[in-house]
Amino acid sequence: MDNSGLPGSVTQELLSGWARTSPSSATVWAPDSSDSIRKHLGDDYPRGIVARGLGRSYGDAAQNAGGHVIDSTANSEILNLDVDRGVVTCEAGVSLATLMQVLVPMGWFPTVIPGTRFVTVGGAIASDIHGKFRHGSFCDYVEQATLTCPTGESFAIGPNETGRSLDAYWATAGGMGLTGVVTEATLRLHEIESAWMLVDTERCNDLDECMARMLDSDDVFRYSVAWIDTMATGASLGRSILERGNHAPRASLDTKHAKLANDYSPRFSIEAPSWFPNKLINKLSVKAFNELWFRKAPKSSKEHIASIVSFFHPLDAVLGWNRIYGSRGFLQYQFVVPYGAESVVRTALERLAALGAPSFLAVLKRFETSNPGLLSFPMPGWTLAVDVPCGISGLAELLDGLDDLVIEAGGRVYLAKDSRLDRSRIEAMYPRINEWRAIQESLDPHGTMQSDLDRRLGLKENSH
């Protein structure tokens, strides 16, 4: 295989996702420019090629065993910022962390941000990521993007385009990098008056109470999330902390915060050591941690001023926290079920607790909308995300069983988090996958776009 002609650096690397399971080796190409991607994506790659952002997907989406992987972070320039209209145009390798650092002091905010700021714009589009904001996912707020296909074409795609460009957009949104490489995007921003949040915190004693409060009073909050203590069982199943907030208007700030009104300066506090033993995450330590987390929350506190980091990205403060699960790694199970299927959330919590799967907090969020993304995850309903260490016996079967309940309820699991779904369940979870396959094939007729996720799940028709 001769790809020595690729402009930029080319190295052989062992890659894995955030949860560090199923690593595989690939030839990683960091292109010297977006233009080089356009020139070379159509080359012959014996085992295909796929883009990788910051590797924050949990499983094998940004891996391509034995093939090529484009390091999209090599191209990460902010190209244009229109402060009047509130839109930013950047290369796809720019991280949301960088964007926030630039935008927040100017009074703008990415409309949708996930639970970590270390994701790229390209990765955010490919997973059509969501956050604590309920009204749409990342791709609802993209004005336009540039897609480069293995055919050598490079063209504008977006929700306001028509025909092929529109089709390509909704196949790329959530398309897990398999339609080509996004090289540029223009994002619609949200205007903010300060770099602070006004946050309401409440403790809920059980799942019903938590869900009822979210449904009742989420309306006055732009963002909402519930942290569930997965170790609480029986009558206190679903014991949780509800955290909801809005960007603080300037007028609401006291003098101390008003002085730093636009000050966004995330800092890292601790780094998790790489030698964390496998057994560290056991039921006892998790129970203690969860208890602490729950107790530390005030019974209820209103309009408490919080920083953007502490509200959106508390986990980012511990760099490399994924290592605390030890060498066997972990997985995150995240599903969504429509309103009315609340019992699936309850059953999932019950079964995980019964298995004795030690898990830190589970996260419960809501969506109010879905979009035309053919493989997009969000749909109106409840989404639960739980981290579980691998290697608990019975875990595979338990999750398979939950998959069936999720399917029965008309829901799905999130591909950006997945590392274990069985391919037989894909079509039931993503009923529009055949439309996606047709568009995917037209953009990539020779099957150049390949990833381990696709090999494992058979997303594309022709993959083996």
Place this chain on the structure above:
Amino acid sequence: MKNALGRIESVLVLGGGSDIALATVGGLVANRARTVVLAGRNLAAIDAAGNELRSAGAVVTAVEFDALNLESHTNFVNDTWKRFGDFDIVILAFGSLGEQSLDERDPLAAAEVITANFTGAATVGIAVAERLRQQGHGSLVVLSSVAGERVRRANFIYGSAKAGMDGFFLGLGEALRGTGAHVMVVRPGFVHTKMTANLKAAPLAVTPDKIAADILRAISHGSELVWSPPAMRVLMSVLRHLPRVVFRRLPI
């Protein structure tokens, strides 16, 4: 592809009739492996052995492979990959005890036992490793033996060949580090199989299912060396350090 919980989709067995390998593959199929390729000399017997796996839901194909035909190994491996695509796991299970009492006085018969256990394993092992390296993932599970840990009078031809192959594959595993491919050397004790049907059971003798369970667990842990049953490790560490005069007198 192997998933985060150690489930795999495709497996190739070299020495497809091996009782230990078939028990292991049974576990993989129960865990939803779909593509099973059994390679060996006696196609009809191997194909019949695959029936149980078929009824458990696997697509089983028997293909021709002779460990003694060293020249054929590279082509065999390349053809098999071309036909079936990636393998998540390759089990190298062929082996032959020979007939020690006769072989030790017959140079060519001895060479055949050594080829079946060592040289043939090395040649096909290198060809498989090359494919695993190219595909960037996958495990090669090699059935070594405690017989190679301290070679005994009673089966020194087989034992020394196993000692050679054991070291060979531990080394190959090191060479493959960082490539996504992984080698696991399994050292079973006495297992009740076709191979040992005429022998008197040794201490700690177990069934193929027991060995298979140990192998499956080790695969999901990503281990590089497995003693099965695990107590074998302790026993062998004692045997290994016994003075030769004592070792010679043991009834093993």
